[in-house]
Amino acid sequence: SWTPDTFVDTTVAELKKKIGTDKVILGLSGGVDSSVAAMLLHKAIGKNLHCIFVNNGLLRKNEFHDVLKQYEGMGLNVKGVDASARFLDALAGKSDPEEKRKTIGRVFIEVFDDEAHMVEDAKWLAQGTIYPDVIESVSATGGPSATIKSHHNVGGLPDFMKLKVVEPLRMLFKDEVRRVGASMDMSPTLLGRHPFPGPGLAIRILGDITPEKVRILQEVDAIFINGLREWGLYDQVWQAGAMLLPVDSVGVMGDERTYEKCVALRAVESTDGMTADWVNLPYNFLQKTSNDIINKVKGVNRVVYDISSKPPATIEWE
Numbered sequence: 001s002w003t004p005d006t007f008v009d010t011t012v013a014e015l016k017k018k019i020g021t022d023k024v025i026l027g028l029s030g031g032v033d034s035s036v037a038a039m040l041l042h043k044a045i046g047k048n049l050h051c052i053f054v055n056n057g058l059l060r061k062n063e064f065h066d067v068l069k070q071y072e073g074m075g076l077n078v079k080g081v082d083a084s085a086r087f088l089d090a091l092a093g094k095s096d097p098e099e100k101r102k103t104i105g106r107v108f109i110e111v112f113d114d115e116a117h118m119v120e121d122a123k124w125l126a127q128g129t130i131y132p133d134v135i136e137s138v139s140a141t142g143g144p145s146a147t148i149k150s151h152h153n154v155g156g157l158p159d160f161m162k163l164k165v166v167e168p169l170r171m172l173f174k175d176e177v178r179r180v181g182a183s184m185d186m187s188p189t190l191l192g193r194h195p196f197p198g199p200g201l202a203i204r205i206l207g208d209i210t211p212e213k214v215r216i217l218q219e220v221d222a223i224f225i226n227g228l229r230e231w232g233l234y235d236q237v238w239q240a241g242a243m244l245l246p247v248d249s250v251g252v253m254g255d256e257r258t259y260e261k262c263v264a265l266r267a268v269e270s271t272d273g274m275t276a277d278w279v280n281l282p283y284n285f286l287q288k289t290s291n292d293i294i295n296k297v298k299g300v301n302r303v304v305y306d307i308s309s310k311p312p313a314t315i316e317w318e
């Protein structure tokens with residue numbers, strides 16, 4: 001019968017045989033799938049695995065730095081590429097969600113292709129594709145592989161997509177991926193992370209994206225997510241995040257009326273993201289979180305909690 005330990009042993013042996021001394025490129029997203037795929041390949045081929053972790057400027061607060069450190073700590077041969085400015089420049093003035101997604105996908109491919117060209121003689125592209133990605137056309141969990149899949153038709157095939165593809169997780173479900181990661185002693189915090197969309201905070205900032213809006217949302221999101229962890233609620237939630245609404249609403253400060261931003265907090269329970277229920281978070285947690293956000297994040301004067309389930313309300317607001 002299937003066990004994570006035997007899966008690791010047989011997969012590492014197969015990868016060694018298949019890849020030999022070839023070089024492999026893999027895009028890390030910070031998510032569970034790409035991280036576990038990287039760890040399996042690392043066990044099989046060590047330094048011949050060249051991981052690339054791109055900061056698109058739309059990650060959570062401190063995420064690029066913290067996750068990069070974590071990857072380095074795992075012994076991965078990883079290059080962090082901070083392309084924030086390139087993404088944010090390309091997004092300037094764009095409000096339509098599909099246009100934002102396409103822009104992010106296009107820039108990601110350009111950045112990734114540039115980086116892939118720097119790995120001389122690479123023969124393989126590794127991806128963290130899991131079984132549900134194989135049977136559905138669009139990944140619910142995002143990450144570079146999903147971005148690549150949904151955008152590979154834009155402007156011809158980039159060179160890295162002409163590489164041979166290796167997908168060690170393509171027969172596994174998410175819970176099996178987590179168990180495989182655990183059997184390789186990967187950090188429970190990494191393995192238990194909520195899914196995060198490939199376009200990141202871009203689809204949680206309604207309307208156009210500016211560096212200032214990204215900064216505000218990163219601060220709000222960090223207070224919410226760290227709070228969930230501190231209150232022991234993080235693992236009861238399938239996915240959580242904050243949305244920056246394109247509404248300035250009125251507030252008071254002394255005798256003055258102010259117009260500042262409104263944010264919506266969202267936390268859902270789900271198994272695959274296809275359907276989802278809003279989570280009944282404790283009132284005192286919401287109260288504390290709202291106070292912290294309004295007191296600490298300049299430019300926000302109103303916090304609401306999203307009590308809509310999917311369908312019909314989607315998880316992201318885009």
Ligand code: XMP
Nearest residue numbers: 140141142143146195197198273314315316
């Ligand atoms: P929705 O908003 O459609 O989200 O209910 C379902 C799941 O998909 C994620 N999501 C995305 N992931 N690129 C991604 O990689 C996207 O454009 C995208 N849009 C939504 C969302 O975070 C949730 O887990």
